[in-house]
Amino acid sequence: MPQSSRPVEQGRTIVITGAGTGIGRATARLLLSQGWNVALAGRTKTTLEETAQSHSSALVHPADVTDPGAVDKLFSAAQHRFGTVDVLFNNAGIFGPSVSIDELSPEQWDQVCQINLTGAINAARSAFAHFKANGGGRIINNGSISAQVPRVNSVAYTVTKHGIAGLTKALELDGRPHRIRATQVDIGNTASDLLDDFGANNGALQPSGQRIVEPTFPLEQAAEAIAYIAGVPLGTSINQFTITAGGMPYIGRG
Template sequence: MNPVPNQTVPARRTMLVTGAGSGIGRAVTRRMLEAGWNVVLAGRRAAQLEQSAGTHPNALVVPTDITDPSAVERLFAAGIDRFGRIDALFNNAGVFGPSATIGELTAQQWQDVCAVNLGGAIHCAGAAFRHMQASGGGRIINNGSISAQVPRPASVAYAVTKHAITGLTKSIELDGRPYGIACSQVDIGNAASEMMKDVGATSGALQADGSRKVEPTFDMDQAAATIEFIAAAPAEVSINHVTITAAGMPFIGRG
């Protein structure tokens, strides 16, 4: 069969994923590669990034400390040099930080969580915004966590930084309008990642009444499917805010 005359083959799109070496970042990386996207994988640990990428020819591993603005600039430059442009950023990297109330949180603990959850997110969003501003638009997807809406007990550093991501999301969506830059926030609750083990969801997570409870989790690929859906949306569509949680987890009326 002869090809259809003048048929245009869609250009392969590129997503940059931070925190791509594990958890939701790894699930999103693999799903986007399977969907035909190029993926730039960022994270501190090269070996884990290589595991996420496998041997896929459309994956580019760039070990990066996102708390370093210069390293973030090099990350984006490497992705653009390899693939031509970045169409979407999944601004995912984050740390849960210490189990502490505001009275227990040390200055160093606060600074360490802020460096990744706020500083890293802002550095990556800024680099993406500048590139998309110059290249005709794009999409930034911030991983907010349901702690951006309702905190867990004794998680003040994480909760405050994730609430701040909501302000970042809204600011990017507003300031990006003239340039065709859309911004979304995905608040994920209890995807079955290593972080859920760290907070005790599978062994007994601290509840508001002081008890501990094993909580439901859900397959990370469902969260990755949500990210793919947002990333693939037409340029004229903005998906502002999505919440996806494990059914039955303590969230609505947490406690």
């Protein structure tokens, strides 16, 4: 795992949702290697334990972000174990069905919305309250390139990720008096299982109707970006950060 040359303040703590796989796992492992305390949250205990690798500074705490009470317990557990929380990486999310809106069932919409948007709000609410009571903190919301420009047949994912953009701006504004900073990280085409959800590994559908295999980049490089943002002092705001695979369809999506 790549190392950062910038030292970590003693005892800094981050809560990561969706820490069992993908970007959440890569970020958790990198930050643990850099000396952070990391509270790992997700639905499946075994994948969280695989991420933690029995590290002494890892707290494995299964939690469903769609349950606000479970998220509150997550932050209480992190505070009990580590004393305080400095950063939330609001990362849990799913792509959902790759369909046009007339093919999207109400049940499918509810599932994507519950995890991507309600879950993010639940985690942000708990973090905001904790940071407000403890002198500040940073919330990093995992958006997506789809928060800026949509993919074909991604209406549920796109709408919820545009919601993350609004959440981030509201948190940054309302958090200003309390030294609470918020960042939206828009990541495009890390080499992860999410690419399978919309067929990118076998050729992602383009606006032209063609399918192409899009470029990807390593999860660890996205984790480096998140680790950098997490470590920035609260005197600095990073409102939005975009990182993509070089050459991937982005502006106009094709």
